[in-house]
Structures are given as C-alpha cells and as structure tokens.
Amino acid sequence: xxxxxxxxxxxxxxxxxxxxxxxxxxxxxxxxxxxxxxxxxxxxxxxxxxxxxxxxxxxxxxxxxxxxxxxxxxxxxxxxxxxxxxxxxxxxxxxxxxxxxxxxxxxxxxxxxxxxxxxxxxxxxxxxxxxxxxxxxxxxxxxxxxxxxxxxxxxxxxxxxxxxxxxxxxxxxxxxxxxxxxxxxxxxxxxxxxxxxxxxxxxxxxxxxxxxxxxxxxxxxxxxxxxxxxxxxxxxxxxxxxxxxxxxxxxxxxxxxxxxxxxxxxxxxxxxxxxxxxxxxxxxxxxxxxxxxxxxxxxxxxxxxxxxxxxxxxxxxxxxxxxxxxxxxxxxxxxxxxxxxxxxxxxxxxxxxxxxxxxxxxxxxxxxxxxxxxxxxxxxxxxxxxxxxxxxxxxxxxxxxxxxxxxxxxxxxxxxxxxxxxxxxxxxxxxxxxxxxxxxxxxxxxxxx
Amino acid sequence: xxxxxxxxxxxxxxxxxxxxxxxxxxxxxxxxxxxxxxxxxxxxxxxxxxxxxxxxxxxxxxxxxxxxxxxxxxxxxxxxxxxxxxxxxxxxxxxxxxxxxxxxxxxxxxxxxxxxxxxxxxxxxxxxxxxxxxxxxxxxxxxxxxxxxxxxxxxxxxxxxxxxxxxxxxxxxxxxxxxxxxxxxxxxxxxxxxxxxxxxxxxxxxxxxxxxxxxxxxxxxxxxxxxxxxxxxxxxxxxxxxxxxxxxxxxxxxxxxxxxxxxxxxxxxxxxxxxxxxxxxxxxxxxxxxxxxxxxxxxxxxxxxxxxxxxxxxxxxxxxxxxxxxxxxxx
Numbered sequence: 138x139x140x141x142x143x144x145x146x147x148x149x150x151x152x153x154x155x156x157x158x159x160x161x162x163x164x165x166x167x168x169x170x171x172x173x174x175x176x177x178x179x180x181x182x183x184x185x186x187x188x189x190x191x192x193x194x195x196x197x198x199x200x201x202x203x204x205x206x207x208x209x210x211x212x213x214x215x216x217x218x219x220x221x222x223x224x225x226x227x228x229x230x231x232x233x234x235x236x237x238x239x240x241x242x243x244x245x246x247x248x249x250x251x252x253x254x255x256x257x258x259x260x261x262x263x264x265x266x267x268x269x270x271x272x273x274x275x276x277x278x279x280x281x282x283x284x285x286x287x288x289x290x291x292x293x294x295x296x297x298x299x300x301x302x303x304x305x306x307x308x309x310x311x312x313x314x315x316x317x318x319x320x321x322x323x324x325x326x327x328x329x330x331x332x333x334x335x336x337x338x339x340x341x342x343x344x345x346x347x348x349x350x351x352x353x354x355x356x357x358x359x360x361x362x363x364x365x366x367x368x369x370x371x372x373x374x375x376x377x378x379x380x381x382x383x384x385x386x387x388x389x390x391x392x393x394x395x396x397x398x399x400x401x402x403x404x405x406x407x408x409x410x411x412x413x414x415x416x417x418x419x420x421x422x423x424x425x426x427x428x429x430x431x432x433x434x435x436x437x438x439x440x441x442x443x444x445x446x447x448x449x450x451x452x453x454x455x456x457x458x459x460x461x462x463x464x465x466x467x468x469x470x471x472x473x474x475x476x477x478x479x480x481x482x483x484x485x486x487x488x489x490x491x492x493x494x495x496x497x498x499x500x501x502x503x504x505x506x507x508x509x510x511x512x513x514x515x516x517x518x519x520x521x522x523x524x525x526x527x528x529x530x531x532x533x534x535x536x537x538x539x540x541x542x543x544x545x546x547x548x549x550x551x552x553x554x555x556x557x558x559x560x561x562x563x564x565x566x567x568x569x570x571x572x573x574x575x576x577x578x579x580x581x582x583x584x585x586x
Numbered sequence: 587x588x589x590x591x592x593x594x595x596x597x598x599x600x601x602x603x604x605x606x607x608x609x610x611x612x613x614x615x616x617x618x619x620x621x622x623x624x625x626x627x628x629x630x631x632x633x634x635x636x637x638x639x640x641x642x643x644x645x646x647x648x649x650x651x652x653x654x655x656x657x658x659x660x661x662x663x664x665x666x667x668x669x670x671x672x673x674x675x676x677x678x679x680x681x682x683x684x685x686x687x688x689x690x691x692x693x694x695x696x697x698x699x700x701x702x703x704x705x706x707x708x709x710x711x712x713x714x715x716x717x718x719x720x721x722x723x724x725x726x727x728x729x730x731x732x733x734x735x736x737x738x739x740x741x742x743x744x745x746x747x748x749x750x751x752x753x754x755x756x757x758x759x760x761x762x763x764x765x766x767x768x769x770x771x772x773x774x775x776x777x778x779x780x781x782x783x784x785x786x787x788x789x790x791x792x793x794x795x796x797x798x799x800x801x802x803x804x805x806x807x808x809x810x811x812x813x814x815x816x817x818x819x820x821x822x823x824x825x826x827x828x829x830x831x832x833x834x835x836x837x838x839x840x841x842x843x844x845x846x847x848x849x850x851x852x853x854x855x856x857x858x859x860x861x862x863x864x865x866x867x868x869x870x871x872x873x874x875x876x877x878x879x880x881x882x883x884x885x886x887x888x889x890x891x892x893x894x895x896x897x898x899x900x901x902x903x904x905x906x907x908x909x910x911x912x913x914x915x916x917x
Binding site: 228232235236261414416419420423425554557560564565575577583584586 | 664740861
C-alpha cells in the first residue's frame with residue numbers, strides 16, 4: 138500500500154530519521170562516564186571545594202551504606218559525594234564486573250569482590266586494579282595475615298595488594314536451647330561448645346545423641362552441605378595446592394569433609410534443606426532443625442527468618458574447629474576517573490575503626506584484627522541470641538582460622554560439591570559415593586575450558 | 587504545499603515514472619526538483635525502515651556473528667580479548683557432552699509438557715471468551731494478567747506453592763490422601779512444576795490470539811451449522827478449529843521458539859543453586875546450560891557454541907515445520 142508522497146516534507150523527514158538513528162546509535166556506543174551518579178553534577182560548589190562523586194558497586198546487602206559509613210565520610214570530606222549501586226546476587230554481580238573490567242568501562246570507582254572470587258581477580262585482573270597496599274592510610278599490620286594474603290597477587294603477577302579485606306566469616310554453631318533441653322543435652326553455651334570441641338566428628342556424635350532422644354521429625358542440622366562448608370572452611374588446603382594445581386579430588390581434607398557431612402544425611406540427622414531457598418527460611422521459623430553452622434554474618438539472617446518467636450530460643454556456641462565461610466574485599470579499578478580518591482575511601486572503609494562500626498551495626502565480622510581489641514567488638518553481645526558474647530566467640534574463631542590456600546575456581550568447585558554432590562545425598566537419598574562422583578563429573582566439566 | 591503535487595494513484599508513483607523524466611528537460615530548477623523527487627521516491631522507504639535494520643545490525647546481527655566467531659575459539663570471560671583458535675572443537679565436544687544432551691532432552695520434555703496443554707487450554711478459553719458474555723472486556727484482560735506479571739515474581743510464588751515441606755500443592759495432595767511429592771528433586775515432578783509456570787504465564791496470551799482469529803470466522807458458518815443441528819461442541823470442532831488452522835500453526839511456532847529458549851522459570855525454580863537445574867540437572871534446559879557455561883564457569887567459547895547449536899536446532903525445527911505445512915497446503 139502506498140501513501141500520499143510529498144517530496145519536500147519526506148526528504149526532510151528522511152534526513153531527520155537517519156540523523157536521529159545515527160544519534161541514537163552513537164548514544165548507545167558511548168560509555169556511561171558518570172555511572173550511577175548521573176543526574177548530579179560531578180563537579181559543583183560545596184563549601185568552595187570542587188565536588189567529586191565516588192561510586193561504590195556492591196552485591197547483596199553489603200551494609201556499608203546501612204551502617205552510615207558513607208554519610209560519616211562525606212561529613213568529614215565535604216568535597217566527596219558517595220553513591221552506591223547494588224546487585225542482589227553475586228552470581229549476577231561478578232560476571233558483570235569481569236566484563237566491565239575487560240572493557241574498562243561501566244565500572245564503579247570502588248567494587249566489592251567476594252572471597253571465592255578474589256583468587257581469580259588477583260590472578261587475572263591485577264593489572265587493571267590499583268595497588269591498595271601503597272594507598273595512604275593502609276596499615277598491613279592491622280589485618281589478619283591470611284586475609285591480607287588473599288587480596289595480594291602472587292609475586293609472578295607483580296605482588297600488588299589489589300583487594301582490601303572488609304569482613305570475614307568466622308563460624309560458630311547456632312543452636313536451639315529449647316530443643317537441646319528437650320533432648321536432654323546441655324543448653325549452656327560453654328557446655329554445648331565443650332560437647333564437640335576440637336573435632337567435627339564429635340559434632341556428629343552429638344547429633345546422634347540428639348536424635349536418639351528427640352525422636353522422629355526433629356533434625357539436628359539444617360543441611361548436609363552446611364556442615365560440609367563449615368568443615369572445609371577449617372582446613373588450610375582445600376581445592377588447590379600452593380602451586381595453584383587443582384587437588385580437590387585427591388585432597389583427603391575435602392573428601393573427609395564430604396563423607397563426614399554425608400553421614401549427617403545418611404544417619405537421618407539432616408532436615409534435607411537447601412541453604413538460601415524459601416524452604417530453608419521456613420525451616421528457621423518452624424524450628425525444623427536444632428543447629429546450623431553459622432558464620433558471623435548469618436546471625437542477622439537467622440534473626441530475620443526465625444522472627445520474634447525465636448528470641449531466647451537461639452544461642453551460639455564455639456564451633457568444633459576455627460573455620461571461615463565467606464567475606465569480601467574492596468578493589469579500585471584503574472579505569473576509574475577518581476582512582477586516587479577512591480583508594481583513599483577504600484582504605485578508610487576497611488580501616489579497623491570502620492570495620493568495628495560495621496560489626497556493631499550489621500554483624501559483619503572485621504577482617505582487621507586490630508579491631509578485635511576495640512570495645513565495639515570485644516564487648517559485643519547479641520541480645521537475640523541470649524546475650525551471647527559474640528565478639529569473644531568469633532574473635533577466637535577468626536584468630537584460629539588457618540591461612541587458607543584460595544584458587545581461582547573455588548566458587549565453582551564449592552558450589553558443585555554442595556549443590557550437585559551433597560544435595561543428591563541429602564535430598565535424593567543417593568549414596569555418598571554416587572554423590573561424590575556426580576560432583577566430580579560436574580566440576581571436571583566446569584573446569585574444562 | 588501549493589506547488590507540490592499530491593500523487594494519489596499508485597501507477598504514477600513508481601520509481602521509474604516516465605513523466606518525471608520528461609519534465610526534467612525543462613528549466614534547471616525543475617530538473618533539480620524532479621531528480622530530488624525521484625530520489626525521494628526511491629530511497630525514502632529505505633530510510634524509514636533503516637532504524638530497525640541499524641538496530642538489528644548493532645544488537646542482533648553483530649552479537650550473532652561475534653558469538654559464531656567466539657564459538658570457534660577458546661575464550662574466557664576473565665580475559666575476553668585473548669582468544670585461541672580451536673576450530674570446531676567446541677562443537678565436536680558437544681557430541682560427547684552428556685550435560686548438553688541431558689539439557690536438550692529436558693528442553694524437549696519441558697517444551698512438550700508446557701506447550702501442548704498450554705495451547706489446548708488457550709483454545710478452550712478463547713472459545714469460552716467468544717461467547718456473548720457480560721463484562722467480556724474484563725475477562726479478556728483477566729486472562730492476560732499472568733502474561734503481564736514478571737517471570738521472577740510468578741516463579742517465586744510457584745516455588746512456595748511447590749515447596750516440599752510447607753508448600754500448598756503438597757498440602758492439598760495430602761488433604762485428599764496422596765503422598766507429598768518432592769517437586770524440586772523428582773525428574774518428572776520438577777519438569778511438570780516448571781511447565782506449570784510456563785503454562786500459567788502463556789495460556790492467556792495464546793487465548794487472546796485465538797480469540798482474535800475466532801472473531802474473524804464468519805458468523806454465517808455458525809448459523810448454518812446451528813441450522814443443521816450441530817451442538818456447541820460440534821461447532822467448535824468442525825467450524826472453529828478448521829478456520830483457526832493458520833493461527834494454531836503460528837502459535838505452535840512461537841511457542842516452540844519460546845520453549846527452546848526457556849530460561850527464567852527453571853533458573854528461578856532452583857532457589858539457591860542457580861544454573862545447575864537441580865542436584866541431578868533434572869530441569870536444566872539448554873538456555874540454563876548455556877548460562878552456566880558462560881556466566882558461572884566463564885567459558886565464553888563453549889557457551890557460544892551452545893548458543894549456535896540452539897540456533898541450528900531452531901532452524902531445523904523451522905525447516906521441518908515448513909515441510910509439514912507445505913504438505914498440508916498442497917493437500
């Protein structure tokens with residue numbers, strides 16, 4: 138069908154249409170230079186000083202903003218504005234960070250990195266990141282040595298410290314006092330800790346004792362994979378050896394942790410839940426299990442999910458062995474426009490005093506050991522967990538954590554061991570050997586480039 | 587505008603319009619004007635469709651070709667600039683990749699489990715909506731609401747409904763004396779559950795397409811069928827369905843494409859783990875496997891090869907459908 142043609146007007150429209158299309162394309166090709174700070178002028182007047190907007194990219198509820206640290210820094214430095222962007226899940230956040238680092242665009246001035254990804258970052262991206270070890274205000278001695286080592290590239294890669302540690306995840310065991318009492322076990326946190334002190338196998342024995350008394354329908358742990366994460370977190374060597382070779386298949390520590398955790402499933406001590414799923418959340422509020430291995434950051438999670446009804450029922454005891462699960466780092470991409478200011482901010486955010494504040498407000502446990510002596514940490518008690526001295530419990534765990542060898546694909550290996558191998562044993566009733574083989578097959582496929 | 591001629595007749599607007607050339611031999615201004623006029627007629631339609639093609643080139647064609655290029659290399663997301671040529675290795679290894687075949691199998695079964703009931707229900711719904719109803723606009727909008735909800739929101743609700751311990755579906759099953767089903771872990775159960783989400787979201791959309799086609803069926807056909815004593819059901823079977831055949835074919839094609847690319851529902855159905863599609867990969871679709879290779883394991887080359895394999899599978903299906911349709915038409 139043809140429409141009425143009017144030559145002059147159509148020519149004009151043509152030019153406009155082509156021009157508009159070209160403009161649009163050009164607009165799309167351009168890198169967003171301001172990032173999330175768009176809309177606010179990057180430079181403006183504030184107390185006579187030119188204003189700089191720094192952006193921070195994080196995943197999940199990182200807590201820096203919620204703890205009021207940005208506001209405090211902005212009050213101290215009138216020339217700085219801080220804006221944060223957050224992506225809910227690290228699985229979505231991390232690939233995006235890698236593509237942005239690859240193209241050198243779309244990056245925030247400061248980016249957060251999860252501990253399972255830090256080895257890959259230091260091994261493959263160190264040349265794109267600022268050496269924060271030399272940033273003003275950074276004191277190496279304030280950090281736990283193993284945390285500092287994780288954020289530092291190997292000597293072959295230049296040896297730069299590109300990641301400054303924020304929090305870590307030293308673990309305790311959270312348990313239900315009322316369920317322990319009903320099963321005839323001690324409920325005082327010192328006595329509970331003594332039940333299994335020094336040996337993860339004693340934790341299994343305690344579970345068997347619990348099951349014998351508690352009867353049907355009451356599980357001892359939430360999931361077998363939670364136990365596995367806790368046990369592997371207490372060994373120095375896990376999936377890689379010091380030379381960077383993948384050794385998870387032959388490392389007795391990994392297989393031992395797998396088999397021990399699988400026993401919880403085969404002995405019927407597990408509630409057969411998958412962590413961080415809606416069913417798991419409901420398990421907290423319904424009291425379907427008596428214990429869960431909990432890193433410091435999980436206390437708030439339990440409080441959220443178990444709700445007011447769980448108050449004074451939950452408590453936290455020392456774990457069988459010092460173990461770490463999770464934690465994060467801050468890195469500063471060289472491609473950022475304000476790399477120098479950003480390094481200063483990253484140093485400030487991860488300094489002991491600020492880490493102590495983050496712990497006080499959000500429960501993220503400091504990776505700066507210098508913070509453990511500060512009253513905000515050493516005197517910390519958690520009202521929801523029966524006033525447990527969590528500062529003391531977690532400091533003790535943190536200082537006992539071995540210097541863990543981290544590797545670039547730790548996350549992929551840990552995830553497949555848990556979500557394929559252990560889940561098959563826990564939820565599908567497969568034998569530990571079958572679960573292990575399925576996990577190995579999935580991991581080999583994942584590691585094969 | 588007064589000096590312009592409004593051309594209405596199609597015969598005079600053709601690009602090779604002789605009258606325009608004849609007029610070109612007059613004054614220089616006239617020559618210029620008529621030449622411009624010819625260019626306009628010839629090129630402006632291209633300019634009008636250009637934006638789409640420019641955008642398609644930038645966001646459709648370029649990624650397609652680049653993915654094809656990347657599929658022939660070993661390339662990691664950690665360093666996308668360094669590519670090592672491996673030829674067809676990424677493709678050949680798919681033959682021996684049991685996870686790929688598993689994903690393909692799951693995609694087919696979930697596709698069938700969702701598409702067949704979905705289209706059948708949509709056809710029935712459209713037939714009901716085609717009746718003279720009070721407030722028909724309300725019902726038509728209502729069937730479309732599932733389509734308008736986001737995959738994420740819908741799936742999260744379904745995950746709760748299909749929960750093993752406290753889910754409503756299991757609660758209802760146990761209320762009528764059945765045993766609780768572990769929806770996430772059973773191979774068939776999980777695929778059925780994922781299909782339910784797809785059915786719920788897309789049935790209304792297809793129903794409206796069918797409804798639109800039904801309204802184009804001449805009322806006389808129904809009247810004469812009614813005079814011949816055909817019941818409502820017979821009318822549906824012998825008048826509505828045959829008239830709708832091209833529309834049904836269209837929805838089949840669109841649903842097949844959708845089923846091949848199924849991604850959001852199985853991803854979110856697996857609450858914590860993400861792209862594995864369950865502990866036994868029991869509901870890992872091709873889309874999910876592609877995502878796992880590319881964005882979890884960071885192997886861009888392997889992921890690109892899967893993407894191209896999916897593309898080729900779709901082409902195969904399209905070819906088969908064309909053959910089938912050609913035979914039907916010639917009948």
